[in-house]
Amino acid sequence: MIGWIDTIIQGLLLGGLYALFAAGLSLTFGIMRLINIGHGDLIVLAGYLGIVATDALGLNPFWSLVFVVPAMAVLGYGLQRVVLNRTLGTDILPPLLVTFGLSIILQNLLMQLFSADSRGLNAGPFETASIALPGGLAVGVFPVLIFVTAIAVIGGLQLVFSRTSLGRAFRAASDDRVTAELMGIDNRHIYGLAMAIALAIVGIAGVYLAIRTSIDPTVGPSRLLYAFEAVIIGGLGSLWGTLAGGMILGLAQSIGFRLDPGWGILTGHMAFLAVLVFRPNGLFPKTRDR
Amino acid sequence: MSLIETRGLTAFYGDFQALFGIDFAVEDGETVAIIGSNGAGKSTFLKTLSGLIATRAESVVFGGEAIGGMAASRIVGKGLALVPEGRRLFPSLSVEENLVIGGYSKRPGPWTLERIFKLFPILAERRSSPGTALSGGQQQMVAIGRALMSNPRLLLCDEISLGLAPVVIADIYAALPGIKAEGTSVVVVEQDIGQAMKVADRVYCFQEGRVSLSGRPGDLGRAEISAAYFGV
Ligand SMILES: Nc1ncnc2c1ncn2[C@@H]1O[C@H](COP(=O)(O)OP(=O)(O)O)[C@@H](O)[C@H]1O
Numbered sequence: 001m002i003g004w005i006d007t008i009i010q011g012l013l014l015g016g017l018y019a020l021f022a023a024g025l026s027l028t029f030g031i032m033r034l035i036n037i038g039h040g041d042l043i044v045l046a047g048y049l050g051i052v053a054t055d056a057l058g059l060n061p062f063w064s065l066v067f068v069v070p071a072m073a074v075l076g077y078g079l080q081r082v083v084l085n086r087t088l089g090t091d092i093l094p095p096l097l098v099t100f101g102l103s104i105i106l107q108n109l110l111m112q113l114f115s116a117d118s119r120g121l122n123a124g125p126f127e128t129a130s131i132a133l134p135g136g137l138a139v140g141v142f143p144v145l146i147f148v149t150a151i152a153v154i155g156g157l158q159l160v161f162s163r164t165s166l167g168r169a170f171r172a173a174s175d176d177r178v179t180a181e182l183m184g185i186d187n188r189h190i191y192g193l194a195m196a197i198a199l200a201i202v203g204i205a206g207v208y209l210a211i212r213t214s215i216d217p218t219v220g221p222s223r224l225l226y227a228f229e230a231v232i233i234g235g236l237g238s239l240w241g242t243l244a245g246g247m248i249l250g251l252a253q254s255i256g257f258r259l260d261p262g263w264g265i266l267t268g269h270m271a272f273l274a275v276l277v278f279r280p281n282g283l284f285p286k287t288r289d290r
Numbered sequence: 291m292s293l294i295e296t297r298g299l300t301a302f303y304g305d306f307q308a309l310f311g312i313d314f315a316v317e318d319g320e321t322v323a324i325i326g327s328n329g330a331g332k333s334t335f336l337k338t339l340s341g342l343i344a345t346r347a348e349s350v351v352f353g354g355e356a357i358g359g360m361a362a363s364r365i366v367g368k369g370l371a372l373v374p375e376g377r378r379l380f381p382s383l384s385v386e387e388n389l390v391i392g393g394y395s396k397r398p399g400p401w402t403l404e405r406i407f408k409l410f411p412i413l414a415e416r417r418s419s420p421g422t423a424l425s426g427g428q429q430q431m432v433a434i435g436r437a438l439m440s441n442p443r444l445l446l447c448d449e450i451s452l453g454l455a456p457v458v459i460a461d462i463y464a465a466l467p468g469i470k471a472e473g474t475s476v477v478v479v480e481q482d483i484g485q486a487m488k489v490a491d492r493v494y495c496f497q498e499g500r501v502s503l504s505g506r507p508g509d510l511g512r513a514e515i516s517a518a519y520f521g522v
Pocket residue numbers: 303306308326327328329330331332333334335
């Protein structure tokens with residue numbers, strides 16, 4: 001019994017990491033209907049930036065966030081303005097093709113720079129520290145931190161969306177980009193800011209990933225897949241839905257892993273397929289088809 | 291100098307030419323109506339003035355500046371606002387947010403949220419509703435208020451009476467004097483010729499992408515208008 005409760009808690013906490021993977025994808029899809037196939041590789045890039053920064057600074061890896069997050073935001077804005085804005089239009093194929101190309105370029109670039117060896121970040125005893133709960137349960141401090149970060153990120157995004165002028169502009173551009181232009185909203189700039197925020201979150205996700213496990217240049221696509229599954233399970237365009245989607249995916253993987261260590265990834269995909277079959281629009285859909 | 295003037299303005303959708311050499315002008319403080327049957331090019335003309343459709347820079351001169359083909363998001367900041375055909379409110383935004391976002395360009399001027407609520411008091415009561423939950427007439431009020439929030443020197447209204455009951459149309463047109471009193475010039479596109487003649491200082495009639503007739507309502511005869519409108 002205790003073992004199962006432990007499995008459930010671990011699974012839900014793992015969902016926090018998946019929500020961090022997915023939040024940026026959810027954001028850019030919600031605002032500009034852009035599905036970024038390079039999203040997972042950008043997470044890995046952020047992980048390597050964290051490794052480089054940590055090597056250079058010689059400090060605890062968490063300090064690398066101070067460098068990685070702004071660097072990824074700037075990269076996001078530039079990428080959107082210089083490349084991705086040109087691919088957006090009525091046809092959904094160009095952005096898919098271009099970001100698929102981006103994914104391949106990033107993987108090769110990382111391979112050239114860092115070789116195929118896996119590397120990770122060492123956050124010291126913090127990584128394995130745990131908090132004892134009643135009943136002989138224990139939760140890791142780092143998984144809890146990841147989960148709290150995910151809630152803070154998604155809650156923060158939700159506040160930006162509902163309370164700020166930028167958030168109104170995001171929603172207006174998402175509803176109707178032509179009419180948004182009539183309001184004086186420069187969509188190219190707004191989309192740039194959306195990608196900057198998305199990649200800032202990717203920055204956090206990448207550093208956390210490199211602390212939690214080790215990374216190599218080929219692990220991006222599977223992170224994209226988890227992120228994608230979390231977004232679809234939660235419902236396109238819904239940020240809290242994305243958090244819920246991440247938690248459901250984490251839970252399914254964790255339960256599968258407990259049943260048989262070989263099954264974890266598979267049960268995650270099966271949960272995703274089950275949602276697709278029974279709730280094709282996800283659990284908390286927000287997007288209207290227009 | 292006119293507030294806005296077009297000279298030989300053309301507009302295309304791909305290879306399809308929708309406008310053929312439109313000469314048009316609005317003076318400061320004037321209300322001008324554009325009439326014409328469906329497909330005549332009225333909406334295309336307003337969209338071109340607002341920057342949504344490309345055209346040669348010099349073919350639109352607004353406040354002495356050539357603005358043809360400039361990005362729509364910049365043109366609104368220069369004081370030209372469009373109330374688009376079909377209202378196009380933002381469904382994810384409340385009534386109040388729809389109005390506030392109209393002021394995104396931060397152009398200074400007399401119009402504020404409070405002033406809009408004075409102009410259309412019913413909107414104050416519905417301020418927190420989603421814009422698209424309102425009746426057609428109220429949605430049209432939001433669309434007009436949203437455009438006014440950019441403090442325009444020239445307000446372009448595309449078929450604001452379309453699909454509305456006569457009493458509602460009267461309510462909406464009752465706001466016009468208050469808008470003009472702020473020194474705003476107005477262009478209304480109307481299929482309802484009677485309504486257009488009533489409010490306009492001058493009228494242009496469009497037919498198949500060209501100006502088929504223009505003049506002061508009092509100077510134009512019925513037969514003349516009918517010929518320009520229907521092309522018979
Ligand atoms: N998005 C578009 N793509 C192609 N042709 C269009 C488009 N919008 C309008 N047209 C054509 O341009 C012409 C003028 O249309 P429009 O300006 O909407 O007329 P009006 O507003 O006077 O009814 C019509 O022949 C119409 O079919």
